[in-house]
Amino acid sequence: MSSPFAIEVERLSKTYEGKVTAVEDVSFQVAAGEVFGLLGPNGAGKTTTLRVLITVLRPTGGVARVLGLDVVERATEVRQAIGYVPQERAIDRFLTGREHLQLLASLYHIPKDQAPARIEAVLKLVNLEHKADEVARNYSGGMKRKLDIACGLIPDPKVLFMDEPTLGLDVESRLKIWEHIRQLKARGITILITTNYLDEADQLCDRIAIIDGGRVKAIGSPNELKSGLGGDIVTLTLAAGDLDKVEGLAQAVKGQAGVKAVSTKQHVLDIRVASPEAALPAILSAVTARGCRLEFVDYHRPRLDDVFLAHTGRRIKDE
Amino acid sequence: MQMYMQEVGALTMRWVKRLSRERFSMLFTLAQPMVFWLIFFGNLFQRTANTEVTQAPSYIAFLAAGVVVMTILNNGLAGGTDLLFDKENGFLERMMSTPISRTSVVISRFLFVMTITSGQVLVILGVAYLYGVHPVTGIGGVAVIILIGLLFGVGLTAISMALAFSVKSHGDFFSMLGFLSLPMIFLSTALVPLSAMPGWMAFFAQLNPMTWAIDAVRPLILTGWAAALPKIGIVVIVMVVFDSVCLYGAARAFRRTLG
Ligand SMILES: Nc1ncnc2c1ncn2[C@@H]1O[C@H](COP(=O)(O)OP(=O)(O)OP(=O)(O)O)[C@@H](O)[C@H]1O
């Protein structure tokens, strides 16, 4: 029963109707109190993984446990302990915000005398008090999202699952939702979010799993993943006419102090450097010595973007 | 048990609230067409319908039982619609992620549809009453008519929910319903008695559970208990079989989509 992890997923697979394999051999663990992110592009299998964890979908392979409870064998107990914020706005347009929360309170068997206080508290947390008695069809997208989150908080969950919490929201609403999530974390709730926004994974999550094509490609804190790339990144783009000098320059740069690795792609050099102070002057003098003309120079600390590219071989579609 | 009552009560109230906010569309799509069938169809065919064939004092009197059962049919077949929307927009999944009994949502839907259907049956009988169709078996007969309606309605609502859970798209759902409902009406004794049908239609009508329901309701309105009782006995047996098949299918469809 007592497990150090709030969520454990071991070799999880899900094949829909014996055909579409949405998730394959996925394993990860989430410590109690963590904000954990599943980062991946559309169709990566994020929602499928979440659906298994919230007990509405049976896995075709592997096991998943929430608070030490198997999601298939002990589904009812799992359901009592979790909250869920679905990807689509699962809102009944004919009901008011308060009526949604009243319904959810009854479904979680909250005693009638305690429900109103819980509902008030949750409405306040997401700043929806002033709209609580309006029918949901009059809500804006952001307000619907807030109501979604409020619904997920009604059970006072130990573990909260949020599927793309800020998808399609404007910048201001996104920041507000991030703030809510941080508040929830401060209360000790374990939170699993899915996202295809790099900045969301980077700034909000303690740890992330990069998932692509139904498989986990890398797991770690954003900083671990970035340093795992082995150094800062210097990109040199040579002028189109200097294509023949690319290989020579790469060889010359390779031996320099502070340079860890060099790769080329057409007229672009991708250089990983351990200590930029030593490497940058050396790289630039190599360029001058060989008479190469530079079109563009870029130097940056690794971003999650680079991590994603390194592990999946492509860039995440970032709106 | 108390928990079960709490969740089923809350889910049923949700349907009631939705209805109260969609009052107009509800009125126009469900109640009205049936009343129109009775009034327009009933009056239109008053002179052409041969009372010796229908064995009823007027065509409206003959038609009343048919329209009552058509109401049950349409309400039952439309019974899964709201669940279809819930499935499509994720509300169903939200409900299923809560610690409710797996049967509560479906049970709440049955309770709601059955209540609405009973109310509408009373409306139809009320309108028929204004046209001089007074059920000869009185209040007791009306109560039995409603019970037959409930028996038939359970199976129909189950079919509708099974469809709602299984279909890939919403268009499929509505075209299947349309496909089911008209033949059910025309291949039954709702509009003409078996004796007046072409042979092949009469053959199919006898396989239609709707015919059995109408044949039990009609004597309750027109003839009396003596004629009705044997028919009621038969319809109970037919409906138990019909409901068992429908519920079995619905349970399978439900499990397939929602584990
Ligand atoms: N009910 C289903 N039946 C069949 N295939 C499905 C079903 N649901 C999802 N899939 C498929 O499984 C794969 C993973 O889908 P999933 O919804 O888990 O992705 P996702 O990472 O959540 O994507 P998104 O960012 O678009 O929400 C996709 O190829 C999808 O087409």
Ligand SMILES: [Mg+2]
């Ligand atoms: Mg998704």
